[in-house]
Amino acid sequence: MKELTESVSRMISEFEKLPGIGKKSAERIAYYLLKLDKQDAMALADSITAVKENVRYCKHCFNLAEDELCDICKDPRRNQAILCIVEQPQDLIVLEQTGSYEGLYHVLLGRLAPLEKITPDQLTIAALVKRVQSGAFREIVMGTNPTVEGDATAYYIISQLESLAERPKITRLARGITTGSNLQFANKEMLADAIAERQEMP
Amino acid sequence: MKELTESVSRMISEFEKLPGIGKKSAERIAYYLLKLDKQDAMALADSITAVKENVRYCKHCFNLAEDELCDICKDPRRNQAILCIVEQPQDLIVLEQTGSYEGLYHVLLGRLAPLEKITPDQLTIAALVKRVQSGAFREIVMGTNPTVEGDATAYYIISQLESLAERPKITRLARGITTGSNLQFANKEMLADAIAERQEMP
Numbered sequence: 001m002k003e004l005t006e007s008v009s010r011m012i013s014e015f016e017k018l019p020g021i022g023k024k025s026a027e028r029i030a031y032y033l034l035k036l037d038k039q040d041a042m043a044l045a046d047s048i049t050a051v052k053e054n055v056r057y058c059k060h061c062f063n064l065a066e067d068e069l070c071d072i073c074k075d076p077r078r079n080q081a082i083l084c085i086v087e088q089p090q091d092l093i094v095l096e097q098t099g100s101y102e103g104l105y106h107v108l109l110g111r112l113a114p115l116e117k118i119t120p121d122q123l124t125i126a127a128l129v130k131r132v133q134s135g136a137f138r139e140i141v142m143g144t145n146p147t148v149e150g151d152a153t154a155y156y157i158i159s160q161l162e163s164l165a166e167r168p169k170i171t172r173l174a175r176g177i178t179t180g181s182n183l184q185f186a187n188k189e190m191l192a193d194a195i196a197e198r199q200e201m202p
Numbered sequence: 203m204k205e206l207t208e209s210v211s212r213m214i215s216e217f218e219k220l221p222g223i224g225k226k227s228a229e230r231i232a233y234y235l236l237k238l239d240k241q242d243a244m245a246l247a248d249s250i251t252a253v254k255e256n257v258r259y260c261k262h263c264f265n266l267a268e269d270e271l272c273d274i275c276k277d278p279r280r281n282q283a284i285l286c287i288v289e290q291p292q293d294l295i296v297l298e299q300t301g302s303y304e305g306l307y308h309v310l311l312g313r314l315a316p317l318e319k320i321t322p323d324q325l326t327i328a329a330l331v332k333r334v335q336s337g338a339f340r341e342i343v344m345g346t347n348p349t350v351e352g353d354a355t356a357y358y359i360i361s362q363l364e365s366l367a368e369r370p371k372i373t374r375l376a377r378g379i380t381t382g383s384n385l386q387f388a389n390k391e392m393l394a395d396a397i398a399e400r401q402e403m404p
Contacts, residue, residue, distance in 0.1 A: 004266065004295065005256070005257055005266050005267060005268045005272075005273075006268065007249070007252045007253045007256045007257050007268060008253055008257060008266060010249045010252065011249040011250060011252070011253045014245055014246040014249040015246070017242075017246075018231050018234060018235075018246075019230050019231060019234050020227050020230060020231070021231075025222050027292070028221050028222060029220050029221060029222070029223075030253075031290070031291075031292060032220060032221050033220075033250060033253065033254075034253065034257065034266070034291075038254045040219075041250055041253075041254045042250070042251065042254060043216055044216040044217070044219075044220075044250055045247040045248070045250040045251045045254075046247070047209070047212045047213040047216040048213060048235060048243055048244070048246060048247040049244065049247045050209045050212065050213070051209045051210055051213045051232075051235065051236065051243075052235075052240045052243045052244060052247075054207070054209045055207055055209050055210060055236065064206065064207050064210060064236070065207060066207045066208065066209060070207075071207075088233075089233075089236075090229075090233060093206065
């Protein structure tokens with residue numbers, strides 16, 4: 001809209017790029033921010049800057065971290081012999097919220113999706129194989145989403161672990177979770193059941 | 203969520219403060235920004251900073267401006283003898299989009315709302331009376347929203363102008379616009395009609 005000042009137009013178009021924010025929502029947010037105290041509006045801008053400057057992936061597990069290692073990898077009370085593989089940091093968060101899992105994680109940062117040209121080298125699978133090769137884990141829990149792509153990713157990972165001298169036991173989350181759904185939106189109870197009843201993979 | 207890093211939690215809670223953004227939307231935006239190139243994410247943060255640093259209210263009409271005066275007040279081609287009073291800069295924008303109005307504006311930055319404790323001194327009414335006192339205007343167009351509060355604001359302003367030696371003609375936007383609705387969401391055609399058929403106020 002040419003009647004807006006240049007800064008406001010630019011801010012609206014930046015907000016429009018966010019997922020779930022249309023033109024009207026972006027404008028509404030812009031007018032809200034225009035009226036807001038400078039300090040409060042800057043808190044939003046600064047929080048974005050802080051994330052982009054401070055947050056990185058954990059060197060071990062690729063969870064979100066503000067140091068070299070994430071809070072879970074740094075915690076000596078976690079069971080160091082169980083490793084749960086998840087697609088995204090968000091999946092780790094929902095599993096943590098159940099309070100049912102005490103082992104470590106490995107975040108793939110995606111899943112295999114040939115149609116979207118997402119291949120194994122774009123995920124953290126090579127680093128995962130190295131971690132497992134160290135022999136530290138007696139169990140690997142597959143926590144990929146219960147979808148075609150999540151399952152395909154799990155089976156691809158198993159194939160990569162096949163050649164190891166001492167392959168740990170491999171389990172997967174019990175299918176109390178509905179196939180085709182998305183792990184991020186499952187309720188805690190269902191996920192807690194799925195952790196308790198995880199099944200050994202053949 | 204304690205499993206998120208501190209920066210990410212803070213960013214999510216900042217986004218949750220925005221109008222129309224709930225917890226799930228804020229999280230979705232956060233994950234989107236986490237994945238985004240640093241440069242693109244910083245463009246959003248910078249656009250907010252720029253607005254809070256550059257944008258102010260026009261010294262004459264209280265429209266949004268990046269200089270002392272807004273683009274409309276700076277434009278010598280505008281009809282300097284007609285003044286349209288609107289509640290918010292957004293209202294000015296929708297009126298401009300009709301292309302039907304060529305005069306100047308005065309933005310009240312709100313409307314009288316006793317229940318919300320919004321009183322005349324919180325609006326730009328004193329500045330408006332001063333502008334009109336200068337005798338520069340032969341017509342004042344009331345462009346407040348066609349709501350109880352918008353009308354009350356218009357009548358309050360008229361009462362303030364009553365005492366002037368030479369009161370300009372006062373008109374209001376024709377009620378092609380639906381009473382009780384919100385001016386910002388009216389379509390351009392309806393607003394263009396309302397400008398063309400504006401009625402003299404008794």
